[in-house]
Amino acid sequence: MIVAPGSTIGIIGGGQLGRMLAMAAAELGYRCHIFAPDDAPCAAAVAAAHTQAAFDDAEALGQFAAAVDVVTYEFENLPVAPLAALGAKMRPGARSLASAQDRCVEKEFVASVGGRVAPWRTIDGPNDVAAAIAALGLPLVLKSRRFGYDGKGQAWVRDPSEARDAWDAIGAPAGIAEAAIDFLAEFSVVLARTEAGECALWDSPRNTHESGILRRSELPAGDPIERQVGEAQAIARRIADALGHIGVLTVEFFACADGPLVNEIAPRVHNSGHWTIEGAETSQFEQHIRAVCGLPLGSTKRTARQVAMTNLIGDEADDWAAPLAESGTHLHLYGKGEARPGRKMGHVTHLN
Incomplete structure (x- = not known):
């Protein structure tokens, strides 16, 4: 179409x-x-x-x-x-939506196409948390099965005595427990797929999070990410193909000593792809429009040797004049209202 x-x-x-x-x-x-x-x-x-x-x-x-x-x-x-x-x-279809919004479904699906995920267990109450501790060890993180983002609906358990409070903290009727991962770095694969199955992938950034919120994405990503990107891209393509996905899809990874491990899927444009607006020949947003409208995909070639995207969170956006005065810097403000703590109000991209 x-x-x-x-x-x-x-x-x-x-x-x-x-x-x-x-x-x-x-x-x-x-x-x-x-x-x-x-x-x-x-x-x-x-x-x-x-x-x-x-x-x-x-x-x-x-x-x-x-x-x-x-x-x-x-x-x-x-x-x-x-x-x-x-x-x-x-576009994307309902299957992409359903596979990404339930953490249990998501993990089972990723494993079914050959992606590695953290050891995990379903939890439906505080008694299940104790069973998960016995199975997975400590520390572990509890996550709500649905409606979690930017660190919301998550709580760590580092001692068995914290199990009940952690369960109450996620504020959900059902969740999962995940074993803590000893990762070396975080990165994402952002790709676009057409109805015919053509894929275009951007370079993968190194992502840094603070309090569960993406703070910064940087390219080039350096080691060990660049040694693992090929395998991660292959996993992301299998995910997109299995879903029959149309449009941009993002897969977040942990770079681990034994290879890439899938953290989660986002069947959409993604915060870690914001750098592509100025940093790539075709942004993730334009590429998504091209894909869902059946147009040819554009080049994903990077436009600068070094690119960094930094989120402006809460009242950081009030200092909008500073980035405007910097060469090679591009300011994006989202036009939101109140600058609440933890709210993404904009981002800045730096090109060198």
Whole structure:
């Protein structure tokens, strides 16, 4: 299916990823229509239309789908059944969405295509945490099965006495326990896949997290990441092919002494790919639009020897003047409201 420029792309979700998708789409001649429950999402400020409705509002989704030519989404914590009704008009499809939003399903799926994951156990209550400690040892991390991001819904257990408090802290009716991983570095593979199965991959950045939130992505990634990228890319491609994925897909990895280990999947454009806006010939956002609209994929070649992307979190965005004064620096502010602690308000990319 080819969706020609001049058509309307529906984007489910109104955050910064939807905003940057809409901006990339506009450069290719598309109109965008945002579907989100918020009254003034930051993506709507750069889009042609906005429907304010709950993500599971079947009637509103039907009207939205009728008004657009293709539908995509900017995050995965969405109800699958109502969106599955959009059928082939939604790209990526419902299978990609379902496989990434439940940690148990995700880990079983990754293992089924030959990817390694951390040792883990399902937990449905505090008694299961004790069983997981016996099976996996300490320390371990508890994670909610669903709706976790940026470190939310996670708690560490370093002593058996912490089990109950950790279970209460994740605030979920079901979760998983994961063994702690002795990793050397964190990195991600960001790829785009077309309906025909063509794949394009960007260079993988070294990612640094603080309090569960991505702080910085840097290229070149250096060792040991660069020694493991080939294997990681092969795993990511198998994941994308098995899902029949259309669009950008991101796989986060730990670089370990015995090779790459999959942390999680994001069936969408990703924070660790923001560097591609200035740092690659085709950004992840433009490439996603190309893929979901059936256009040829663009070059992913890096445009600078060194690239670094730093997130602006909370009131850090208030110091917007400083990066504007630096050569080789590009400022992106997301147009959000209150700069709450832990909230991503923008990012800065440095090219050398």
